[in-house]
Amino acid sequence: MMAAIVIMLEAIKVGVSIGDACRLYKKCKICDDYKYLKNFPTRGGRMSNRTKRKSYCWDCKDRKYEKILGPKQEYSFDTSVLDASKEITIRGRDSSNYKFENTVSYDKAKKLVEEGAAGIFHSTLIHHFFNRKTLKAFILERDGYTCHYCGFYGDTIDHMISKSKGGLSTPRNCVCSCEECNSEKADKRYKEYLEIIKLRLQQPS
Ligand SMILES: [Zn+2]
Ligand SMILES: [Zn+2]
Structure with a gap:
């Protein structure tokens, strides 16, 4: 409250109306302090109006879940x-x-x-x-950049059941693959390609 009065007095001193001052300053819902607008995060999103700001200040950002949104909801997998x-x-x-x-x-x-x-x-x-980027990073990390098929270095993602056969981009359906295996497997069935690669790896080169 004190802060609000100080701000209004400041505003009067520099000759802006209290209405203007209220638009420049905002009260944080968490710490209750009046702060200059720049201290509040803008609302994200493609369609957002960049002048709109969140109800909590940067300092309180990490506390938004306990104070405003409640604890993050747990997911169910049932x-x-x-x-x-x-x-x-x-x-x-x-x-x-x-x-x-x-x-x-x-x-x-x-x-x-x-x-x-x-x-x-x-x-x-x-x-x-996940999105395309984070799923790829997740799979490569999980599989240690090792091709699921030939065991050499890989940094691409292969859908075991290919997308054209209804396979989804999910951790269970995706494996790390080298570029060669990936393009060679293409639309072949998973088991079919495993046989091909097994034969190749058995051949002494
Ligand atoms: Zn705050
Ligand atoms: Zn490979």
């Missing part, structure tokens, strides 16, 4: 929770870190959760854990 009669909303962040929201069929939502790519908020909402 797919019986999902409503099979409805389309499921899926939220996540794309490769540019923008929030996105889509709808997917119940079957796809179920598969995404089962294959470790998403968690369940409630019966009609799931949250995607």
